[in-house]
Amino acid sequence: GGGGGGGGADPDAKIRRNLTHLKVFVIDDAGTREADDGIGIEELGNGRTRIWAHIADPSRLLSLDDVLDRAGRERATSLYMPTGTIPMFPWDVAAGAMSINQGVECCALSFGIEIDNDTGAPVGELEVVASRILPTYSLTYDEADELINMGPDFEPELCRLQAVAMKHNAWRKREGALEFQMPESVLKVADATVLEPEIDFKIINWGSLSRSMVAECMIAAGGVAGALGARERIPLPFRAQPQPILPEAAQLENVPEGLCRMMAVRSCMTASTTSCLPARHASLGLEAYVQVTSPIRRYPDLLAHYQLKAFLHGRELPFGADELNQHIQRCIATTKEATRVVRDTEKYFLAEYFRQQPKDALWSGLLMKWLNEDQKLGIILVDAIAREMVVRVQTGTTLGSNILMQCMLVDVDTGFIKLSEVNPMAGIRSKM
Secondary structure, eight states: OTTTSOSSSOTTGGGOEEOTTSOEEEEEOTTOOOOOEEEEEEEEETTEEEEEEEEEOGGGGOOTTSHHHHHHHHHOBOEEETTEEEOSSOHHHHTTTTSOOTTSOEEEEEEEEEEETTTOOEEEEEEEEEEEEOEEEEEEHHHHHHHHHTOTTTOHHHHHHHHHHHHHHHHHHHTTOOOOOOOOEEEEESOTTSSSOOEEEEEOOTTOHHHHHHHHHHHHHHHHHHHHHHHHTOOOOEEEBOOOOOOOHHHHHTSOTTHHHHHHHHTTOOOOEEESSOOOBGGGTBSSOBOOSOTTTBHHHHHHHHHHHHHHHTOOOSOOHHHHHHHHHHHHHHHHHHHHHHHHHHHHHHHHHHHHSOTTOEEEEEEEEEEETTTTEEEEEETTTTEEEEEEOOTTOOTTOEEEEEEEEEETTTTEEEEEEOOOOTTOOEEO
16 A cells, blocks of 8 residues: 555565654655655664664565666666656656655665764664654655744754754764755746746755755765675765865965855865775765665665665675676766756756847846856856856956846757846846
């Protein structure tokens, strides 16, 4: 039934731990159909608190190389197109038996991390358990934010979880973690078949307390999986990132504070790599890290689940390092291709969006970074749509300036959009 049993007997019944007594919050964007995580908290006394990340458990419904597993492997990822999602697994399974659904007893793979209440550092045992959970609350980020803002009298566990997650976040920052919460938006197209499709930019609110809490719990889960894999020598898709060489403090002093400075640091970031050997992930501040929190929509996460499950059963692991590496590299190639498709589609609809606007519309934005200062080409964050675009600015414009732009030219077929800075004049409508 529902997200509970789904597909006959549970192959992991022998090792599954009953965690249905714990309160579980499932927090997602409105309209999400692949619900692959729930979070919760357990007070341990002794100055410690455990954060739980309960992750959907699709591996119990699959066996390696069966029809579904192969379908997921070929897609490697769910595709988030402006026109809708193309799931890695068919919707009826992905949103049904594989998902974590509210009010139904669900199977999960749960990651528990003990946090020192004072320092926020992980201490004590690593918990990775096949579990049964009962998701109590299904909330959107906005609803969760409202509950947190109402304070501990109303929903104490959620408030406490948010506080402990931020302690863990502060600990990671002391370990060298860096955060880039640049303004971002999700481009949505209601119906692409009509002549003038309705195009909407949903701006992501990074200031959301619940969004940062969920993100932190997911990173913590990846840290637990990484630490266990490193300790037990389990080949897993470890994500690592070499230490970036950041600009000198004196250099950064010349860059305006806020987004410009964040952009300057971000452009020094090194690419992250995935391999079967644990290594430090510099910008997360973790010694080992494995993405395990999206097994319904990222195939490498599912590979990690297959390995961890076998380890928990005390069985031979399905993949040796070499074989796992081949799978990972294939997934990376497929995902790259998928990302390109999404980017091209977004480029098309972004151009179509500008084509639909009045010719004299003015756009406000922030000059975040020079692309070529001599030619006055800068990267501008366009406020109304929270997108970074290349714009030619005027001679006197400096880094960190707020500017007004006009769209001079747009070609929907190539996706070319020419924005130029204009002087604010009276009587022109402004898209702020």
